Amino acid sequence: MSALVDCPELQLPDDDDSDTEDEYLDSNSLLFQSEAPIDIISAGIDVQPTNVVKQILAEAGLSIGITDPPSSETDRLRLETDSISTTSSQDISEDPSNYTAVIPDWKEQNMLVFVLSEAGKPIYSRYGDECRLASIMGVMQALVSFVAASNDELLSVDAGERSFVFLTRPHLILVAVGSVAEPKEHLVVCLGYVYSQLLSLLTLQRLDHRFTVQKNLDLRRLLVGDSRLISSIVEFVEDSFAAFLQSVSYLPLAPAARDACSQIISQSVKSRVVVFGLLLHRNHLVSLVRMKGHELHPADIHLIINLVCSSQSLKSVQTHWIPICLPKFDANGFLYANIAFLDNHTSSVLLSVDSTQFYALEEAKDAIFDSRCC
Incomplete structure (x- = not known):
């Protein structure tokens, strides 16, 4: 051991x-x-x-x-064998038959993770197709914006047997959903690792530049093939004490x-x-x-x-x-x-x-x- x-x-x-x-x-x-x-x-x-x-x-x-950041010819190696294909929201809206992902029974999942932009655009969902979850992420964005309008920050919401934990970062909103029995600190650390994983692919400077130039940027276009890395880091935080102990x-x-x-x-x-x-x-x-x-x-x-x-x-x-x-x-x-x-x-x-x-x-x-x- x-x-x-x-x-x-x-x-x-x-x-x-x-x-x-x-x-x-x-x-x-x-x-x-x-x-x-x-x-x-x-x-x-x-x-x-x-x-x-x-x-x-x-x-x-x-x-x-x-x-x-590398140029298009020397861009970051895409790990094709591990990639999760991403369908653009435009394609899905034009042809509903393109829906291929089935949203699982979330009650059976221990931890859900969502990432969206400040404009409410879906970026990542641990389960299901984030394109189909645009309306849900829109509600999350509205909650964060409503609290921010009062010069405050939304940290968490308890709803029945579930806790919703929010982490806001420049241009991004990260949300983790877990059992109310699970420490909120653990969910916050998980979101911190998801944010770090995104930065490891893009850098903070590049992320800020892209959103400054285009407020409604669809960040998924820069992360094609990298969803697997985000899911993997979530699994690591969920299964290991190393992340919480910083060890x-x-x-x-x-x-x-x-x-x-x-x-x-x-x-x-x-x-x-x-x-x-x-x-x-x-x-x-x-x-x-x-x-x-x-x-x-x-x-x-x-x-x-x-x-x-x-x-x-x-x-x-x-x-x-x-x-x-x-x-x-x-x-x-x-x-x-x-x-x-x-x-x-x-x-x-x-x-x-x-x-x-x-x-x-x-x-x-x-x-x-x-x-x-x-």
């Missing part, structure tokens, strides 16, 4: 005897509990638009232009073996523009290295693991090069992930701020796998 380690932020022990002060990466093979108190709910839902990606690029003397599940391993893995990764990517390097086994973290001065929040690790583990198509070829935003690290910028599987369950993830470093990271990945550290 893997242990959950409480880690609001991953930290390194101070080592006065270390002779590697000039090393590019630090090993994070051990996690230490933070002495500072932490607000679990705030830590779970807040994001950090720090622009740290641009800062790292500037320090490296690289152009900040590479952090812009990481480490693979049980002898300290010497974990140290060896960390050293191999660190040596393989040394002197390259790599911010973080992770070795994963299934949904457990084996080892983590990081650029000095930068931390990787557990919530961001959860997003990385969700991307790697929820998509079987990532195992179809040797290496994938995928832009991903880590909202706790920098909600405004993309990192570029080199993702490769050693076998069906063991993978490496190397994250760079430089979109031109694919071949350099490919060499680093080969060096890691050739060492058979895992």
Whole structure:
């Protein structure tokens, strides 16, 4: 059984005897509990638009232009084998026979999740076709707007045996529906992860720009094929204590073996523009290295693991090069992930701020796998 380690932020022990002060990466093979108190709910839902990606690029003397969203030719890899097809609302309204999704008996579902725009446009529904739920989401939007008109914020509504929890973010309204017996804090954390998952696909800056230009934007057109990732992160929050505790599940391993893995990764990517390097086994973290001065929040690790583990198509070829935003690290910028599987369950993830470093990271990945550290 893997242990959950409480880690609001991953930290390194101070080592006065270390002779590697000039090393590019630090090993994070051990996690230490933070002495500072932490607000679990705030830590779970807040994001950090720090622009740290641009800062790292500037320090490296690289152009900040590479952090812009990929062009149409190099757009984000669509995981076709895991995608959930989306039918436009226009098509459905023109031909009612296009309805293919059947709304399930919601009373049998433990948790429902909805995402809609401030204009009331459907974006995501955990169950059923969001296109068919436009009227329901319209009611949710009306409730939020009614309370906002009084300079207040709608947080929750109890109705019979169900609780409706609302989380409003710029341009978006997120709603979770659960049993009244379920802590509302858990539903809030779930919505925070859904919001972070959306940002990991788009970045906060891009999301804000799109809605500023087009108030009635249909965000689903930018998320085609990515509904599976949102559903998967909801399942993770629902089934695991890790999200609520802001913790990481480490693979049980002898300290010497974990140290060896960390050293191999660190040596393989040394002197390259790599911010973080992770070795994963299934949904457990084996080892983590990081650029000095930068931390990787557990919530961001959860997003990385969700991307790697929820998509079987990532195992179809040797290496994938995928832009991903880590909202706790920098909600405004993309990192570029080199993702490769050693076998069906063991993978490496190397994250760079430089979109031109694919071949350099490919060499680093080969060096890691050739060492058979895992």
